[in-house]
Amino acid sequence: MNDAQLTIFTPTYNRGYIIKNCYESLCQQTNKDFYWLIVDDGSTDNTEELVESWKRENKLNITYIKQENSGKHVAHNTGVLNCKTDVFVCVDSDDYLTEDAVSVIYNQWEKINSNHSLAGMIALKGYANGKPTGTRMPSGINQCKMFDLYQKYGFKGDAIIILRTEVLRKNLFPVFDGEKFVTEAVVYDKIDQEYEVLLVDRLLYICDYLEDGYSRNILKVHRASPKGYMFFLSERINYAKSLTDRYKAISYFLAGRWRVKHKQPIEYLDYKILYLLAIPKAIIIFIKPIIKNLLIKFGVFK
Template sequence: MIFLTVFTPAYNRASTLPRTYESLCDQECKEFIWLIVDDGSTDETASLVKEWQKKENGFEIQYIYKKNGGMHTAHNVAYENIHTELNVCIDSDDRMAKGAVKKIKTAWLKVRNKNYAGLIGLDADMNTGRIIGKGFPDGLKETTLGGYYASGGEGDKKLVYRTDVINSVPQYPVFEGEKYVGLVYKYTLIDQKYKLFVMNDVLCDVEYQTDGSSNTMFRQYLKNPKGFAFLRKVAMTYPTSKKRLIRDCIHYCSSSLIAGNKKYIVESPRKLLTVLCTPLGCILTSIIRKKAINN
């Protein structure tokens, strides 16, 4: 029974995608579909996938090509085409951890009737084997993603969502001329209704690329201000702490100023706080512009 779709957004990752493929071939449990959403690659991604589709892999490989629009738009296309009960994103430069599919299935069968949004597991550095950030505290059985970080959690975590739940909240918005909206948008909305069951297991081995979004963030702020302002508005609507609320408001002011949005105070869910944070937003904008040049 196919219960899981592993989806992989890919943009010019023909050099690293084979290790993702190999990690899936190595899975003991093959009850999954691999969906590659090609976000407008100009390298050998398409030909690589065609060769893999001809092989007896033990699992189905689906491939969708789309015009380049950014990671969030690839996620939108993936969710439109996923029909299995669960889904998980494994990036095109990462590997699914050994035995991860079987661990996901075992954990889910235990809790599938308890109305969880899905599962949350661990990422590990593929070169050292060390957990990214922190593992889960002993005894933690369930959490929201935002709640985990608000309580001191650290590092990226691997999220396995029910497909009906991930599709019950709106798609990632698309802003003309921009190619970035944080994936946490959907997760934040889901947090308001559901919790995740905690798996203290490594589900993904990761390696951060020098051209990845996490390493070009200051330039991303300048290129995608509407997307960032949108995300900060959501965070301000559902704050996890007062400290985080103020930080998000400062960033909202900065991104709005970069975008040239003169109505940002009126559009803010925290209007008075936005007025107070505007001077700090101006300072942050100057810092971002300088950092973008140096990075």
């Protein structure tokens, strides 16, 4: 055990029907030395009553904050700014942790305390049957940037990311008027410019993809928040380290514009020739999910 303390942050919105799974998994942790910080994004169901009943049970140290409905990214900012511990991890209200997750986080954090190049750690998410959502962590690599984990080392699937609170305070989500979603990658990309993360090849987080979740409705979510989505894609262009990476980022930027039907003028024209060259690749990126959905619809593959 080290001196660092952990906050488990849970943003929630009308998840009273399922957040109990998260609560019970926290009650079952082999190490209960943590705080549970819940930020309710304006729920209209029984979430507040449930949380109050759990606080009376006194099994966990719970802080509950209710805000006006503003989106998960704003709830995340609220959580970070109200966090009183050194370590911060987000666990969604429809997911839960393995019983040893907190113990593993503390054990691994000893490697992070003495290494100021690390912002935190990244471990595996998986399903209730114990299988990861994607691949295992790459062998022979102890730490790297989050972007490189996927793009350079070929990691696939979702991951749980545990970070220093001080790093998150310096990298809050941008907020756009009238929009309620900004992808987490905006924050992680920014953190990548200065830090790496420790790779932990352990399954710590159990998830499901519900019909009312972001993952199942990502296109609809992006179309409802185009400024945030285009900001993410434009930042990827700015962060690109090579001509090849910038070409790829511009291709996704163009395809993203078409996908969310974003009609505002393109402001990022520092690479005019690359924009022209990227159009064919952007077309492929744009039509690929359309073709896939059609094939699924007609039963060609599932």
